[in-house]
Amino acid sequence: MSTILIVDDDAAMRESLAETITDLGHGTVAKESGQAALDYLRTKRVDAVLLDLRMPGMDGIEVLKRIQTHADPPPVVVLTAFATAGNTIEAMRLGAFDHLTKPIGRQDVVDLLGRMLPKEVRSAGRSEQLNSDVIIGHSAAMRTLQKSIGMLADKDTTVLILGETGAGKEVVARALHAHGRRAQGAFVAVNCAAIPADLLESELFGHVRGSFTGAVADRKGAFRDAEKGTLFLDEIGDMPLAMQAKILRVLEERVVTPVGGKPVPVDVRVLAATHRDLATLVANKHFREDLYYRLSVVPVVVPPLRERRDDILPLAEHFLRLTEAPAKVLSADAADRLRRYDWPGNVRQLKNVMERCQALVRSPIIAAHDLELHTTAISTSAVHAEPTDLTDAVAGLERRMIEAALAESGGNRAEAARHLGINRQLLYTKMKRYGLSEAEASEIPTRDVGNDDA
Numbered sequence: 001m002s003t004i005l006i007v008d009d010d011a012a013m014r015e016s017l018a019e020t021i022t023d024l025g026h027g028t029v030a031k032e033s034g035q036a037a038l039d040y041l042r043t044k045r046v047d048a049v050l051l052d053l054r055m056p057g058m059d060g061i062e063v064l065k066r067i068q069t070h071a072d073p074p075p076v077v078v079l080t081a082f083a084t085a086g087n088t089i090e091a092m093r094l095g096a097f098d099h100l101t102k103p104i105g106r107q108d109v110v111d112l113l114g115r116m117l118p119k120e121v122r123s124a125g126r127s128e129q130l131n132s133d134v135i136i137g138h139s140a141a142m143r144t145l146q147k148s149i150g151m152l153a154d155k156d157t158t159v160l161i162l163g164e165t166g167a168g169k170e171v172v173a174r175a176l177h178a179h180g181r182r183a184q185g186a187f188v189a190v191n192c193a194a195i196p197a198d199l200l201e202s203e204l205f206g207h208v209r210g211s212f213t214g215a216v217a218d219r220k221g222a223f224r225d226a227e228k229g230t231l232f233l234d235e236i237g238d239m240p241l242a243m244q245a246k247i248l249r250v251l252e253e254r255v256v257t258p259v260g261g262k263p264v265p266v267d268v269r270v271l272a273a274t275h276r277d278l279a280t281l282v283a284n285k286h287f288r289e290d291l292y293y294r295l296s297v298v299p300v301v302v303p304p305l306r307e308r309r310d311d312i313l314p315l316a317e318h319f320l321r322l323t324e325a326p327a328k329v330l331s332a333d334a335a336d337r338l339r340r341y342d343w344p345g346n347v348r349q350l351k352n353v354m355e356r357c358q359a360l361v362r363s364p365i366i367a368a369h370d371l372e373l374h375t376t377a378i379s380t381s382a383v384h385a386e387p388t389d390l391t392d393a394v395a396g397l398e399r400r401m402i403e404a405a406l407a408e409s410g411g412n413r414a415e416a417a418r419h420l421g422i423n424r425q426l427l428y429t430k431m432k433r434y435g436l437s438e439a440e441a442s443e444i445p446t447r448d449v450g451n452d453d454a
């Protein structure tokens, strides 16, 4: 059973959609405004969102934009009685799964769920949530890490979690929360890299109604949402400098000031993570030195998967067991290939490979070639193959890296761009150049939602 979030200001529409979806055996949650939906999504996961475009206050496009800044956004279908070329293109450009015109009949809902759910239920989002507090791994490195988590769980100290992309930083953050005194409180995660700089302050500290255009109601913000719980500041290395100063103050004084409001004391444990090298960012003046010292009192490092190869097979087997279907078995060759591979995308990449095999390999036994790891083994072979023309060789390498990153991220471009260390717009441009985006001709790469690096 999946959970579908319905966002519409029209009560009759909410009810009729909910009835149809419940009838089809799924759960529904209905919200009457964009803000209510966003507040809900801050702590809860859903498998899909049906979003009305025209709503008073925050419109559907704005809600869609903000949902897309989440680390692992659910598919969003935009529904409108007034489809225009403009809102259709804009919705699809912003990452909507589809754009449909009302009225939406029962058969439309059946088709829609059929298209969006099976993929989604198996994919990362769901199982990440369901298994968020299992940490698989008995390598020496993981045991050390588990011991640190045990020692730090009950404390209120700020912990800085460092590690390569996909290594398991969020898993560590969730474990610190789940095993500690604050486990009954909320775990609120904010991806600092994905939220536009001008929204970050209100996102974190909240705002008072009327303090700026669009502030139609009071908003508590992430710090106060995490009261008595844990706030996870993910990708803190990407936080704008002005915001860093404010965060430092909150950490020292334990008081937040909502935009347009008065200071409020907070009781929150803060965890932070980044895949960046903060010391270098400090040296380049992109990260405040005082905040760096404040955060790095207790650093926890999640080692890359290639440095703890004993964890590879237990993790692989764990991921094969995550689906309802009987788990497939790894052949000896496949197991060997997995152990020897370097895993640039770390555990996330391994998870994606296993999920793909579990879903697509026909036989109950997974062979080495089913892993398709050659696509990600970039190495320098591309260059060796075409030694005469440097430009072609570089283009070939670039194309392969992009294909590999897209494969690793399961087609999630924001994630692929992050893995490649480029911004999304540049990724779109390059995908177009290499003919990798013909399926999405409607996507016009003009402006980016996220506040990407590079």
Ligand SMILES: Nc1ncnc2c1ncn2[C@@H]1O[C@H](COP(=O)(O)OP(=O)(O)OP(=O)(O)O)[C@@H](O)[C@H]1O
Residues within 6 Å of the ligand: 124, 127, 128, 131, 132, 134, 135, 136, 137, 163, 164, 165, 166, 167, 168, 169, 170, 171, 172, 274, 275, 315, 347, 348, 351
């Ligand atoms: N030790 C582990 N046991 C089980 N699952 C894990 C483990 N480590 C990572 N995973 C899984 O791998 C995926 C990536 O982990 P996570 O999101 O914590 O990585 P991250 O370091 O935060 O990555 P990024 O830098 O890209 O944000 C998740 O689906 C997570 O559940």
Ligand SMILES: [Mg+2]
Residues within 6 Å of the ligand: 169, 170, 234
């Ligand atoms: Mg993360």
